Amino acid sequence: MTESAMAGGVGSEATRIMLGVNESTINGYPHASISSKGAFEWTLKKIIRSNPSGFKLLFLHVQVPDEDGFDDMDSIYASPEDFQNVKRRDKIRGLHLLENFVKRCHQVGVACEAWIKTGDPKEEICREVKRVQPDLLVVGCRGLGPFQRVFVGTVSEFCVKHAECPVVTIKRSAEETPQDPIDD
């Protein structure tokens, strides 16, 4: 096989795969959601395989400001600094989430980058796709039925429609689905 016959030869630029990852609704930070982990493992196993140098993974974690505040209903905020501290703490939690993915990449030998954005996950993911222009976006999804989907909003469906790059959504397997399928 000649080099020219190979469409993606050794000399060509790495395929850049963006992964949207979030925290577990059951275990919270720094644990990744079941669907995020599934999407990551699928990418390693089925796409990257034994060719880590051919790929670069871009991890994006979007923090939802209001939702995070909800966990903290019992806290007392006495000064502007208290709010700053909460924000800082959330950021640190997000970093711990990303750290685990980055560690795993280093074990496997695949290059990666990871960063945090704040806002609406589906919109931030599409905005970052536009900015970063990955070759592929991989998003995990819970694989909910139509009735359940209405209540949780589906980041993956939005990305399939609006992200300006090829998108693949990876559904959780039946064995991985928690008792309440809304959990992740």
Added chain:
Amino acid sequence: MTESAMAGGVGSEATRIMLGVNESTINGYPHASISSKGAFEWTLKKIIRSNPSGFKLLFLHVQVPDEDGFDDMDSIYASPEDFQNVKRRDKIRGLHLLENFVKRCHQVGVACEAWIKTGDPKEEICREVKRVQPDLLVVGCRGLGPFQRVFVGTVSEFCVKHAECPVVTIKRSAEETPQDPIDD
């Protein structure tokens, strides 16, 4: 890097990628549509890269019986055998379409299989996904606006919703889009 650290190590089974391919609306058989070619080239360049032994491509071409008949409005059918001949000729045209993809795979050194089904493309693709259970389905799409989509029906959208495996749709680039975007 140890073998165990690699999720998809050398010893693991090849990633099976199914590609739905169809003929060009402009040039007819045996020419593949622009979007089919785009999906195939994307798969080679961005996913398979320099690791052909890690993958197996499964090409499915679905022939639409009525649509093919339409090309032939001027023919005269005088006996049942005439219809048999048309069917045989269509099948041969479909085989020529697939032959080009299979040839390219052999050049690149990636294993492949190719076969033809008759029926409604979106339904046949989903049925074959269910039967064959690939790791990923890649479908090209024309990237039409919502108004144009209504008239042509979108195989890719249907597959994203209904195929029982991860699906990625590859849009044609602006440069590849013909003057009439319905053409492919």
